[in-house]
Amino acid sequence: MTDTGGMRGTPVPGDEEWRLFRGDGEERHVALPPAPPWRRFPRTTRATERPYLIGGKEADVVSAALHLRRPLLVTGHPGTGKSSLAHAIARELCLGTVLTWPVNSRSTVQDALYLYDAVGRLRESNLTRAGDEPGLGIGSYVRLGPLGTALLPTARPRVLLVDELDKGDLDLPNDLLTVFEEGEFEIPELARLPDSQTTVAVMTFDAGARAELVRGQVRCEEFPIVVITSNGEREFPPAFLRRCIRLDLPDPDEDKLRAIVTAHLGEAEVAGMDELMAAFLNRRARGELATDQLLNAVFLRMGGVSLDADGLLDAVLHQLGGTV
DSSP, X not given: OOOOTTTOOOOOTTOOTTOSOOSSOOOOOOOOOOOOGGGOSSOOGGGGOSOOOOOHHHHHHHHHHHHHTOXXXXXXXXXXXXXHHHHHHHHHTTOOSOEEEXXXXXXXXXXXXXXXOHHHHHHHHHHHHHTSSOOOOGGGGEEEOXXXXXXXXXXXXXXXXXXXXXXXXXXXXXXXXXXXXXXXXEOHHHHTSOGXXXXXXXXXXXXXXXXXXXTTEEEOSSOOEEEEEEOSSSOOOHHHHHTSEEEEOOOOOHHHHHHHHHHHHOGGGTTTOHHHHHHHHHHHHHSOOOHHHHHHHXXXXXXXXXXXXXXXXXXHSOOSSSOO
């Protein structure tokens, strides 16, 4: 097995080089080929520099949300670019790194605002009283979450991605309303400190960064650009929807799919993908598929993988709905 470099080879009849694992129990040392561009780690800014393809109507909805300073609620099938939209906005408007809050069934607004390590603080207090070591200060035990960091007073707003809000608790959207309307919150653990500790420097969601808070108050100067994604798994309360600008991203058509493949893998790969494109569009018509599944198929074909092998195309272009 030899490294194929950029994996630009053409499938060769009978070529078994792409089969890294053969299931025969025989030990062999292989040189793993380069990963797809979207699966390379650690993440770098180059991964988000590829053009984000969006229609004019959809771009206008984004602009409306920016003018109104309202959260943008983005819906659409998996793979339509909901989460990537936040990064595209931040890059195009030069607003820095996106603050990401991935929502799950245990997520709370409290955790997104800040975390306080009460156990660590108590341990420090005991050690300080015993004279064993100097104290770090309460600020070392308070860390702002992605939402709390987004609400810090800055001259230009930050972009906050609330990813898959529909996976959260039923009350989570309503819990966000007060924060979205007021644009501020208080950290009680800091607000009740004595006058000698009016200003405390706390950790933020940005690695290695700190922010000075007075009396535990966080109050934004520019409301953050909030992008909320949803896969449509449940409905949101009317009061929450009233405060959002809605954007539904459509499934990309064939021309847009070709443009997406070109942006990720290069112009040379588009010419030879007609068969895969036809298979993708045919299967998507029968059920839900994501755009990155097409990218996976094209990338494998680039590396000389025979997708005609039994079950391989089905494994790559499998339906996203239903039971597994």
